[in-house]
Amino acid sequence: MSFTKTTEQASHYQALEEMSVHDLLCNINREDQTVPLAVERALPQIEKLVSRVVEQLKKGGRLFYIGAGTSGRLGIVDASECPPTYGVPHDLVNGIIAGGDQAIRRAVENAEDHTTQAWLDLEAHHIGPNDFVIGIAASGTTPYVLGGLEACNQKGIATGGITCNAGSPLALTAQYPIEVVVGPEFVTGSSRMKAGTAQKLVLNMISTTAMIQLGRVKGNKMVDMQLSNNKLVDRGVRMIMGEIPVSYEVAAELLEKHGSVRQAVAFYQSQS
Template sequence: MSFNKITEQDSNYNHLEKMSLEELLININQEDQTVPFAIEKAIPQIKALVEQAVGNLKKGGRLFYIGSGTSGRLGIVDASECPPTFGVPHDLVIGIIAGGDSAIRQAVEFAEDSIEQGWKDLQAYHISNNDIVVGIAASGTTPYVIGALKKCNENKIITGCITCNQNSPLAQIAKYPIEVVVGPEFVTGSSRMKAGTAQKLVLNMISTSTMIQLGHVRGNKMVDMQLSNNKLVDRGIKMVMKELNLSENEAQKLLDKYQSVRLAIKNYRIEN
């Protein structure tokens, strides 16, 4: 099957340098508006991957994201937001980037070109077949990610991917591929734009739906969130006030005592 890298095709726009600032902003925005519709087509693929993630995490497994450059950074962002948002351990959702943590801030030249390094980086976490690994690569051709998923398959570890090209080498290797075809970028080949937006939105869907399925949301509230700053403490107080019909002072005392929205609500109901 032939592989056409749409993410590298010429932009639908030309002479960008001759556009006014307003034209640039309007045209970028128009392109961005196409992204959710591309994701909508991939919902069956996203559902299949999330079902596997939920099943594995219930068995004590972990969710890994692995990528390079923008894709790697997006995975790390999503992983790092799971503990404060859902109260889960820091090692439940793990983001890995080619070139190591220094590559989060500064590009590490040629880090993505190693076919062996991705698997080595996963092995540092004592990865097992309870875990699930999602490779993120807009192009679907990144050797670092492809090599990691190949070795995962050989070791019977469930694999998924998020890519923005159809029939890419990465999607053909992943057991549960997610392909969001957003078309050519506004600036030709700049896949941090629409492709990056698509990856971010899909990652939101994967982690949020997984955590809801695992019971970390009650109603529509983040009852397991970490109370790690004043904003989140204030949010927690309001949740307790609303859920138990208490005054702000009463809710604050409960939250101070139990240090958890879920436990504050649960214990109040037991005691009353």
């Protein structure tokens, strides 16, 4: 199958090394401004995928991201931020990168070319029919990701994909594909730029919407966030004060005793 890899097409800009710092920054910024519009065009696809993700999570399933290189790292970032932000178990949203955890910091040679390794990595998490697996690949051709999705499809596990090329093998393999076509990169082929930004925006939308649908946000507040530093404790105290008529000191005592904004407010209201 042949298709056009717009992520690999030549940059619209020439002689980058001759540009001033000002011109480089302005031109990169100009290209970056096109990314949210590309995401907007993919909203119908994103909605279908997120609706299915929520359905699977409500069944007791988990969400998995698989990817290589920048795509894999973005999945890990999104997954790792869900427990502290929303107070969910660490294994509810999982990021898996080709080459294992060592590839988070340093590229692992040829890791993305293994077609069977993603399934082995998923099996290590005891993947099951209630789970949902999203393959992330800007090119839409990464063998590691494609092999993982194909294995999931064969075993009745729902699959999605995020790619930045239209009509790619990834989009044809995933049951719920998302195609955010951002066009050529400022530096030809450097898909960590616009493509990476697009993937990050989509991942934000997926996990945030899913967590809200699961009841992990009240109003617009992260009432289940983990209180892992002084800044977050202070935020939690002020959130409590916004919900119930108590002083800072009383709110702090409630938070320390009950461990979360939700539980602190619920206890106070039950006593009123």
